[in-house]
Amino acid sequence: MTTGLTLNSLAISRHGAPLVQIDTHVPAGEVLSIMGPSGAGKSTLLAALTGTLADGFTMTGRVILNGRDITDLPTEQRRVGILFQDDLLFPHLSVGENLSFGLCAGGTRLQRKARIIKALNDIGLAGFFDRDPANLSGGQKARVALMRMLLSEPEALLLDEAFSGLDPELREQIRALVFTRARTRNLPVVMVTHDPAEAEAAGGPILKIG
Numbered sequence: 164m165t166t167g168l169t170l171n172s173l174a175i176s177r178h179g180a181p182l183v184q185i186d187t188h189v190p191a192g193e194v195l196s197i198m199g200p201s202g203a204g205k206s207t208l209l210a211a212l213t214g215t216l217a218d219g220f221t222m223t224g225r226v227i228l229n230g231r232d233i234t235d236l237p238t239e240q241r242r243v244g245i246l247f248q249d250d251l252l253f254p255h256l257s258v259g260e261n262l263s264f265g266l267c268a269g270g271t272r273l274q275r276k277a278r279i280i281k282a283l284n285d286i287g288l289a290g291f292f293d294r295d296p297a298n299l300s301g302g303q304k305a306r307v308a309l310m311r312m313l314l315s316e317p318e319a320l321l322l323d324e325a326f327s328g329l330d331p332e333l334r335e336q337i338r339a340l341v342f343t344r345a346r347t348r349n350l351p352v353v354m355v356t357h358d359p360a361e362a363e364a365a366g367g368p369i370l371k372i373g
């Protein structure tokens with residue numbers, strides 16, 4: 164079985180007009196950076212990979228993740244995690260409850276709580292279980308959003324300008340956290356960015372579209 168994410172002759176059209184063509188393989192643990200002008204179809208490409216293309220868009224080709232053809236699977240069965248800029252936490256839930264939304268099904272209530280407490284430790288937020296998200300700093304929110312996504316145990320990560328709302332120091336920190344996770348869990352990553360330095364820092368190939 165080939166591990167990683169294969170985009171096999173993907174062609175996305177909008178109202179019949181070609182928008183994005185891509186044919187590539189992202190090995191496990193590697194980051195493919197996607198760059199291109201506004202409107203080129205970068206977010207649309209990620210939507211195609213999560214199975215959330217809007218009305219009017221069509222796609223041909225196949226998406227293969229760790230040997231599984233996920234092209235026609237519903238979003239929740241794909242095991243593809245996505246992180247957006249300013250990813251929002253549920254404001255009426257505590258930090259711990261927000262994380263429990265990411266958690267895969269299974270386990271007792273206590274086991275699930277233990278996993279969340281460990282996850283909070285992992286992102287340097289021990290003791291934050293009952294905190295109100297409104298009282299978190301931007302970087303703390305970003306870490307919770309990232310961990311919520313990781314708890315769903317995705318097999319691939321998609322990042323849509325995920326770091327651009329953060330100040331430079333924090334951006335560096337969160338980015339390092341994401342890339343380290345991706346490497347240790349052997350996840351292929353597709354990262355949309357406008358920042359050439361960010362694409363360079365990712366260390367993988369850079370694909371320009373549009």
Ligand SMILES: Nc1ncnc2c1ncn2[C@@H]1O[C@H](COP(=O)(O)OP(=O)(O)OP(=O)(O)O)[C@@H](O)[C@H]1O
Nearest residue numbers: 177199200201202203204205206207208217218219
């Ligand atoms: N939900 C939608 N319904 C209809 N058209 C859309 C929708 N989302 C995006 N589009 C259109 O599809 C094209 C590609 O948009 P997309 O958001 O993928 O571009 P992008 O490269 O991510 O741009 P940006 O860098 O500005 O975020 C644009 O012409 C956009 O107007």
